[in-house]
Amino acid sequence: MPQLCAYLSFDGTCAEAMKFYAQVLDAKLEALMTYGQMPDGEPVPPEHADKIMHAYLVHPDFALMAGDAMPGVPFDGMKGVMLAITYPTAAEAERIFNALVDGGSVQMPLGETFWAERFGMLTDRYGTAWAVNGGPREMPKD
Structure with missing residues (x-):
């Protein structure tokens, strides 16, 4: 697989x-x-x-x-990608979000959404974009 x-x-x-x-x-x-x-x-x-x-x-x-970046290959930053990570609880999501954003920047503060108790977006100090979810909720079907 x-x-x-x-x-x-x-x-x-x-x-x-x-x-x-x-x-x-x-x-x-x-x-x-x-x-x-x-x-x-x-x-x-x-x-x-x-x-x-x-x-x-x-x-x-x-x-x-x-x-x-490989020798001779210019580095132009990470673009067009975000790592999404989901935790079972809002508390775990808050802990991870706060650790990752240290030295970085918040694009969307952690908050409640219809799909999770907590969701937020950030770019960490290394330029990696993250979407952090915690306490997922069941999504409506059809």
């Missing part, structure tokens, strides 16, 4: 961001490989050697992959 996994791109802050996400989301950072650690034969500019080529974060319910 296929698994869908978001892949995030950063401009030199991948290691810091993925360590932060592991802590906040109670996940495990299983891989953090730099461009300089790639197998022999792969040319890497010296100024890029310490940047992350591959990061892999796992949680029982999801996974995230990430890396810093």
Whole structure:
């Protein structure tokens, strides 16, 4: 069965961001490989050697992959994507929202909606957009 996994791109802050996400989301950072650690034969500019080529974060319910922009590829920020995460309770959503928004910005404050007790949108300090849900409500059918 296929698994869908978001892949995030950063401009030199991948290691810091993925360590932060592991802590906040109670996940495990299983891989953090730099461009300089790639197998022999792969040319890497010296100024890029310490940047992350591959990061892999796992949680029982999801996974995230990430890396810093490749050498020679301009980084234009993350655009057109938002990570949506849902927690069983409003309290859990509030805790995660507040941790993720520290140093970032709120696009929509946490509040009550017809689909959840709590919903809010933010961009964290690393430029990742998040939609945080908590206490989901049953949606009407048809």
